[in-house]
Amino acid sequence: MPTFSWGTQMSSIDYIFATPDIAALKHKSAIDYINPAWSDHFLVSTNLSLRTSLKRQLSIIQQETVKILAMRAQKHWRENGERSARYLKRTILANAIRKDIPFLRHPTSEALCTTPSTMTNVAMHFYEKLYTVDPIENSSVEDLLNHVPPKKFLSEATRSSMTPLLTFDNICPAVNCSPNHSSPGPDGLPYKILSLLFCEDRYSTLLTNIYNDALNKGVFPSSWSFTCLSLLPKKGDLSSLKNWRLLH
Numbered sequence: 001m002p003t004f005s006w007g008t009q010m011s012s013i014d015y016i017f018a019t020p021d022i023a024a025l026k027h028k029s030a031i032d033y034i035n036p037a038w039s040d041h042f043l044v045s046t047n048l049s050l051r052t053s054l055k056r057q058l059s060i061i062q063q064e065t066v067k068i069l070a071m072r073a074q075k076h077w078r079e080n081g082e083r084s085a086r087y088l089k090r091t092i093l094a095n096a097i098r099k100d101i102p103f104l105r106h107p108t109s110e111a112l113c114t115t116p117s118t119m120t121n122v123a124m125h126f127y128e129k130l131y132t133v134d135p136i137e138n139s140s141v142e143d144l145l146n147h148v149p150p151k152k153f154l155s156e157a158t159r160s161s162m163t164p165l166l167t168f169d170n171i172c173p174a175v176n177c178s179p180n181h182s183s184p185g186p187d188g189l190p191y192k193i194l195s196l197l198f199c200e201d202r203y204s205t206l207l208t209n210i211y212n213d214a215l216n217k218g219v220f221p222s223s224w225s226f227t228c229l230s231l232l233p234k235k236g237d238l239s240s241l242k243n244w245r246l247l248h
Contacts, residue, residue: 006040016046057196101231105239111238126241166211168204175199186226 002010009184016029029046103114104122107129113119152163175198178191198207229246236243 002042005042014041018046058193061192061196101238101244103236103239104241107241109134123241127246166215167206168201168208171207171211172199183228184229185223187223 002012018035027155030043101119103112104119105112106118107126127162158182175195178195180190180192180195197203210221231241231244231246234243234245238244
């Protein structure tokens with residue numbers, strides 16, 4: 001491909017050299033056009049996959065996590081300055097108090113529920129009602145659409161250009177932008193580990209198929225239907241779920 005332009009003439013005079021062992025790690029290369037007012041040359045770039053083995057990276061993350069947890073424990077230990085048994089007992093008790101919901105009031109019958117099964121039913125009833133979409137009038141929707149001028153509709157080509165198929169090169173940068181310190185889902189895998197798995201070439205076909213099916217067909221893995229929820233108490237009557245803040 002040409003990398004230099006002068007008038008109507010174009011030629012390839014810019015190169016990137018690499019030893020054979022590094023050249024084998026080439027991930028992708030690109031030649032980008034630059035405004036002729038800036039330079040007669042194009043921008044030549046290449047990306048090398050210099051990642052260590054997946055097993056080694058997972059081991060490093062595990063060691064870093066253990067080290068961070070140990071430093072946090074040492075910090076709390078020094079701040080409290082207590083004996084081990086007393087400190088641990090107080091910590092466990094404080095965590096239990098924050099996590100425990102002794103009872104919930106049923107939103108319909110107003111009965112107090114104290115067993116795990118009845119409180120689960122209360123939560124299901126409350127959040128199903130909270131997140132259920134209000135019904136709409138289909139006739140009103142049709143009437144609204146019928147009054148939209150034809151020139152305001154997108155052409156088939158435009159619609160297709162807005163939802164092109166994702167590629168592995170699209171997914172990897174997006175994964176790398178995910179927050180590494182967010183809470184994991186039901187599988188317990190944090191983003192830091194998932195980002196390593198997602199950028200492995202061996203999983204490229206599987207990942208692109210999953211995301212393209214979700215984007216274009218509305219087909220999602222069953223695991224995406226589950227999540228971990230945490231409830232934080234607010235002010236007021238804590239027997240009512242409306243006084244608990246829901247965190248996903």
